[in-house]
Amino acid sequence: MNTAVAPSRLFNLHTYGVLKASGPDVTRLLQGQLTCDVEKISPTQSRLGAHCNPQGRIISLFWLYRSKDAYYLLMPHDHVPVALAALKKYAIFYKATLADVSDNYLINGYAGSIKTIASFNDLMCINMPSSPLRHIIFGPAEAIKTHLAFLSSQAEPASANAWKCLDIADHLPAIYPETTAKLLPHEINLPALQAVSFEKGCYTGQEIIARMHYKGKLKNHLYHAELISQDPPKPGATIYYQHQNDIKPCGIIVDSCLKDYNHCSVLIVTDESNAKNNHLFLDHNHHHYFVIQD
The missing domain is CATH 3.30.1360.120 (Probable tRNA modification gtpase trme; domain 1)
Structure with a gap:
């Protein structure tokens, strides 16, 4: 051993x-x-x-x-x-x-x-x-x-x-100038990371966040994915999928890094149906596909 x-x-x-x-x-x-x-x-x-x-x-x-x-x-x-x-x-x-x-x-x-x-x-x-x-x-x-x-x-x-x-x-997200005011805490899993308290008193945005937690149905989730590329995509970049003959936006890049010579590791936010059922890509030419890891 x-x-x-x-x-x-x-x-x-x-x-x-x-x-x-x-x-x-x-x-x-x-x-x-x-x-x-x-x-x-x-x-x-x-x-x-x-x-x-x-x-x-x-x-x-x-x-x-x-x-x-x-x-x-x-x-x-x-x-x-x-x-x-x-x-x-x-x-x-x-x-x-x-x-x-x-x-x-x-x-x-x-x-x-x-x-x-x-x-x-x-x-x-x-x-x-x-x-x-x-x-x-x-x-x-x-x-x-x-x-x-x-x-x-x-x-x-x-x-x-x-x-x-x-x-x-480890699914630990970050916020950058390009993604400020674009994401909800639940979309990047902050409650599970103990970054949100539902027991303390009021704070800015608390009513919306609590409503999502107790009564809302979360549409978008955080996913770890990989991408074949030598250039990590920038935070805030749009993710697309193809629906019939139309190319539609379906999420954004949260963070990315260069894992090795031509592979990037990324965190993305998209909805569950797109993560499971669609080929997600970074550009209109379909050159850079995401492979969802978890």
């Missing part, structure tokens, strides 16, 4: 950014805006959360972490300005400060034992719910660079694309 232990890996997540929220009223501000229960967030209990518009559509999606009196929202780097602008509309009514601190923080993914990093001061850690051996580690660049140098000497280097492939295989 093969008992070899997989080597640890350190992923350079330069594609991530950080929004910092602090101030005396910051918990009240976020609790009234985010889908998750902010009061349950702690240094040992981070969670995926979303900020939605009044129509219940997702503006931003992030990993939420708390350290001392501040919250940190980790998301794609180019989406931080979108998230910041949306939350600032409500922050003016609270004693709270919101700031993009991405340039001052280092963010890495770590695949390995939590014991290796548990004793590192100043290193904040988000544990991935899909795997006990996957963690996002981050902190102020000057404070944690020594810790990262040690990990680099112990772990194999890996890319942000490789980390994204792991996320996609």
Whole structure:
């Protein structure tokens, strides 16, 4: 029997950014805006959360972490300005400060034992719910660079694309500027990922989200698919199917990565009947077909 232990890996997540929220009223501000229960967030209990518009559509999606009196929202780097602008509309009514601190923080993914990093001061850690051996580690660049140098000497280097492939295989979605306000939490499986609380009080979009959960019939679902291509499709790109002689749109790309030389791994949103019964493709020329994995 093969008992070899997989080597640890350190992923350079330069594609991530950080929004910092602090101030005396910051918990009240976020609790009234985010889908998750902010009061349950702690240094040992981070969670995926979303900020939605009044129509219940997702503006931003992030990993939420708390350290001392501040919250940190980790998301794609180019989406931080979108998230910041949306939350600032409500922050003016609270004693709270919101700031993009991405340039001052280092963010890495770590695949390995939590014991290796548990004793590192100043290193904040988000544990991935899909795997006990996957963690996002981050902190102020000057404070944690020594810790990262040690990990680099112990772990194999890996890319942000490789980390994204792991996320996609685990059905962990992301929201980008191209997909902001286009998707509902249920369409990308956020309740199952514990990113939506149905026990906390009201928050923006809550009425629509709760109605979908308790009374609605969800049409569109999240699927993991593969695509033969050397170029990962962009988030927000339209998916099509052919109905008789007509080509019709039936969904969108949520996220994608290059799995190997000419295969892409993607998350898509489409309805169940199309996922099961139709050949889905990316362009009108039918050159790029999707193969649904799960």
